[in-house]
Amino acid sequence: MMSDNHRLPIIHLDLDAFFASVEQRDNPIHQGKPLIVGGISDGGRGNLQRGVVCAASYEARKYGIYAGMPIWEAHQKCPKGVFLPARLNKYIKESRKFFQICSDYTPLIEPLGLDELFLDISGCEALFGSSEIIAKKIKERVNQELGLKVSAGIAQNKLLAKIATNLGKPDGFFTLYPEDVPKILYPLPLSSLWGIGKKTEERLKKSGIYLIGQLAQIPEPVLENLLGKNGKRLKLLAQGLDNSSVTIPTSKKSISKETTFSANITERNILIKELLKLSQEVGYYARKEGYQGRTVTLKLRFHNFTTLNKSITLENPTHIDENIFKIALKLLDKIKIKKGGVRLLGIKLSNLTCSNQLIQLNLLNNKENKWVQLTYTLDRLREKYGFTAITRATLLEQEKIED
Ligand SMILES: [Mg+2]
Missing domain, CATH: 3.30.1490.100 (DNA polymerase, Y-family, little finger domain)
Incomplete structure (x- = not known):
């Protein structure tokens, strides 16, 4: 499949349970335990009752804890969990190191928050090899140099690369080939589609559309009736088509x-x-x-x-x-x-x-x-x-x- 790789220039990378993993790395005693980052310290013994969960380790996720959940609820679900306040400055430093490693392979990097980014490696293959080789190298380096795990998705566009990452998580490595798009994409729920809003999802579900494959096969006029102008765009996304480019943020207007x-x-x-x-x-x-x-x-x-x-x-x-x-x-x-x-x-x-x-x-x-x-x-x-x-x-x- 290596010769096909020029068709797959987009890599999506996402650090696994980022904040929680940094805390587990820095405090080995917490490794393997349910760890929850977030909340506001009461100044006492680190009792975190207020605020929401910023990040949960994979061990904590087994208890049904997820980012955005109120801390008190997380406490209820897992009273023995390790609860730590967020150290945002530390995470920003680690995020920079992560971005630095990625920028050794291409200047075309689009961040999506601190722990996630897209790379476009078009034109860099001659120097560093295929997208799969580059993604493997980055995974290795993030592990060795930062002591963190990162999941990678490789595909022909941003939409599919992000889906590929989620399919492999945690510590994932997933290449989504164009010919496999219907097989892999169509059985997924609508929520897997990046760019579909909650309201739109509800509207589609009311019409009996739950899976990406269903959305991909609805005739365009029917979809336009249902969702207006947005219908056409969503049908393309459901077919795995996305022509948005990897874009470096710019301050110039x-x-x-x-x-x-x-x-x-x-x-x-x-x-x-x-x-x-x-x-x-x-x-x-x-x-x-x-x-x-x-x-x-x-x-x-x-x-x-x-x-x-x-x-x-x-x-x-x-x-x-x-x-x-x-x-x-x-x-x-x-x-x-x-x-x-x-x-x-x-x-x-x-x-x-x-x-x-x-x-x-x-x-x-x-x-x-x-x-x-x-x-x-x-x-x-x-x-x-x-x-x-x-x-x-x-x-x-x-x-x-x-x-
Ligand atoms: Mg992440």
């Missing part, structure tokens, strides 16, 4: 460029040329800083200072000039240019995510690839000769961009 004209512009062609230039600038800085955005906003300020913002949100993020330009042009087409003309024109790319260029190249289809290659070639020239030296204004003239 948007990238924008604007031009104030020295004289107000009434001629649409001049605005289009300016849009091309602005798209190139926004795209260039997005690529340079490693961002992609899903929302393109066109900003127009008229002679009388009234300002118009119009935007379109794409399904997939982009940082390619041509894509940004096409959207901006589409937005401009919808706007009637006032007689007094335009004094300011701007483009903003927002809804940003960080992304690895290599992966982006892999994902793009052939038609788009031409633009991608051209874009990167232009970037290299710009690095050499400066931004203003290279624009695609001349290409614009040859290309017949109409209405």
